[in-house]
Amino acid sequence: MLTKLIGSAIVVCASSKIGYDAGNRYTRRVKEIRAFQSGLWTLQSEISFCRTMLSEALAKSSTLIQTVASDVFLNASENLKNCTGITAKEAWAKALFDNQKKLSISADELSILSSFGGLLGASDATGQISNIELTIAKLSVCEKQAVEDEKKLTKLYSSLGVIAGVFIAIIFM
Amino acid sequence: MIIKEQILQNLPISIRGKINAINDNVFSELEEIRLRVNKQLMIYTSNGAKPLPHIVTPSEIQTCLQIISGASVYAFLEEIKNGFITLSGGHRVGLCGRVVMQGTEVINIKQISGINIRIARQIKGSANNVMPYIVSNNKVQNTLIISPPQCGKTTILRDVARQLGGKYKVSVIDERGEISAVCSGIPQYDVGEMTDTIDLCPKSIGIPLMLRSMSPDVIVTDEIAEDDIFAVKQALSCGVKIIATAHGDDALYAIKRIKLQPLIDQFGCIITLSRKNGVGTIEKINKGSELVC
Numbered sequence: 001m002l003t004k005l006i007g008s009a010i011v012v013c014a015s016s017k018i019g020y021d022a023g024n025r026y027t028r029r030v031k032e033i034r035a036f037q038s039g040l041w042t043l044q045s046e047i048s049f050c051r052t053m054l055s056e057a058l059a060k061s062s063t064l065i066q067t068v069a070s071d072v073f074l075n076a077s078e079n080l081k082n083c084t085g086i087t088a089k090e091a092w093a094k095a096l097f098d099n100q101k102k103l104s105i106s107a108d109e110l111s112i113l114s115s116f117g118g119l120l121g122a123s124d125a126t127g128q129i130s131n132i133e134l135t136i137a138k139l140s141v142c143e144k145q146a147v148e149d150e151k152k153l154t155k156l157y158s159s160l161g162v163i164a165g166v167f168i169a170i171i172f173m
Numbered sequence: 174m175i176i177k178e179q180i181l182q183n184l185p186i187s188i189r190g191k192i193n194a195i196n197d198n199v200f201s202e203l204e205e206i207r208l209r210v211n212k213q214l215m216i217y218t219s220n221g222a223k224p225l226p227h228i229v230t231p232s233e234i235q236t237c238l239q240i241i242s243g244a245s246v247y248a249f250l251e252e253i254k255n256g257f258i259t260l261s262g263g264h265r266v267g268l269c270g271r272v273v274m275q276g277t278e279v280i281n282i283k284q285i286s287g288i289n290i291r292i293a294r295q296i297k298g299s300a301n302n303v304m305p306y307i308v309s310n311n312k313v314q315n316t317l318i319i320s321p322p323q324c325g326k327t328t329i330l331r332d333v334a335r336q337l338g339g340k341y342k343v344s345v346i347d348e349r350g351e352i353s354a355v356c357s358g359i360p361q362y363d364v365g366e367m368t369d370t371i372d373l374c375p376k377s378i379g380i381p382l383m384l385r386s387m388s389p390d391v392i393v394t395d396e397i398a399e400d401d402i403f404a405v406k407q408a409l410s411c412g413v414k415i416i417a418t419a420h421g422d423d424a425l426y427a428i429k430r431i432k433l434q435p436l437i438d439q440f441g442c443i444i445t446l447s448r449k450n451g452v453g454t455i456e457k458i459n460k461g462s463e464l465v466c
Contacts, residue, residue, distance in 0.1 A: 051245075051250075053245045054243065054244045054245040055243065055245075084240075085184070085186045085240055086240075086244075087236050087239045088239060088245075120244070121245055121246060121247075124246065125247040125250070128247050
């Protein structure tokens with residue numbers, strides 16, 4: 001009986017953890033979208049006011065934000081510095097690809113960020129600023145959706161995890 | 174070979190291999206690499222043009238521009254407006270494309286269709302033949318070096334700055350970033366122990382600025398034009414010597430074009446160069462309007 005109780009407790013805990021992680025992904029998604037927006041604002045001001053070189057501007061943006069988004073900005077900056085013959089588009093795409101598994105953002109948001117990279121560094125300041133503003137605007141729409149999803153689904157997945165665990169435990173009892 | 178590395182790292186990978194495959198002896202004589210949209214990749218040496226087996230695509234031109242600008246085209250708009258970007262090492266990248274105008278001013282060059290990478294080499298001692306005319310009777314003469322493009326004006330001017338910079342306070346007004354090739358505040362070329370450089374500054378602003386701030390004995394500057402004559406006059410009236418260059422294949426015509434005639438008697442050395450017997454051939458040297466060599 002004791003073994004069964006311990007086993008059931010483990011099942012409930014594991015299932016709750018899975019549910020919590022699944023729900024927490026929506027919280028991380030919101031944080032990442034906001035971090036990308038914040039990084040892009042910094043990038044915009046660096047380009048707009050200081051005409052800072054892109055690799056430096058990306059590195060600076062990475063220091064002012066958190067989450068995996070910071071790694072994307074930093075990796076893109078390092079790619080530009082370390083890989084000779086690489087364009088900004090390639091550097092950004094490589095940084096996104098390298099961090100894709102760690103990111104919690106959806107495919108739509110990833111696509112927006114990929115499109116952003118397509119024009120990165122390739123035009124004058126006005127073009128760069130427009131590209132950044134457009135990306136921020138698109139991410140804002142995604143952010144609203146992500147916040148709604150977070151409200152609905154975080155609790156749902158957490159509860160589901162616990163309930164599924166209890167349900168499995170009852171079956172095995 | 175530092176120059177080769179400097180050039181290769183600024184080329185798209187697809188073109189890099191073609192240039193890297195060039196024999197070192199040929200590369201040491203390389204003057205230009207030309208990328209033209211949908212045309213063969215060309216190299217130019219003192220022996221003329223040589224096409225390489227590669228057709229340059231529009232995306233290679235765009236990639237090359239991005240690499241040259243450190244993926245920051247926006248940060249090089251001032252240079253692009255002037256039609257060229259100076260690379261680390263002093264190499265100049267000329268750009269050709271569709272010009273965007275605002276009133277009478279060029280504000281951008283878009284749709285880049287051609288890139289010309291001009292390889293710069295510092296040749297110490299290249300000014301040895303002209304130095305006795307530039308410094309005669311222990312006095313530096315106001316000097317004008319005239320030649321068509323690619324005859325070695327800037328190379329000789331750089332060496333003049335280096336040699337004078339060992340004895341005099343020299344100020345280099347390097348509007349195109351070719352004389353000293355300043356990169357991150359550090360001149361890439363040896364332009365002399367006592368030489369100060371102000372770079373990417375229009376000569377008409379840079380000359381009075383250096384007169385006020387650096388009290389030079391000699392001002393060295395490249396490719397003077399009509400707009401700069403007032404600043405040259407200011408320097409001459411302060412007793413500061415001017416060493417300058419101008420485009421042209423005929424001294425009189427070039428002087429007339431840049432409207433330097435009223436000051437010509439103050440120029441003790443007017444050197445005309447050509448490529449007749451190789452880059453930097455001295456055609457003639459005038460003292461004012463009098464021929465001395």
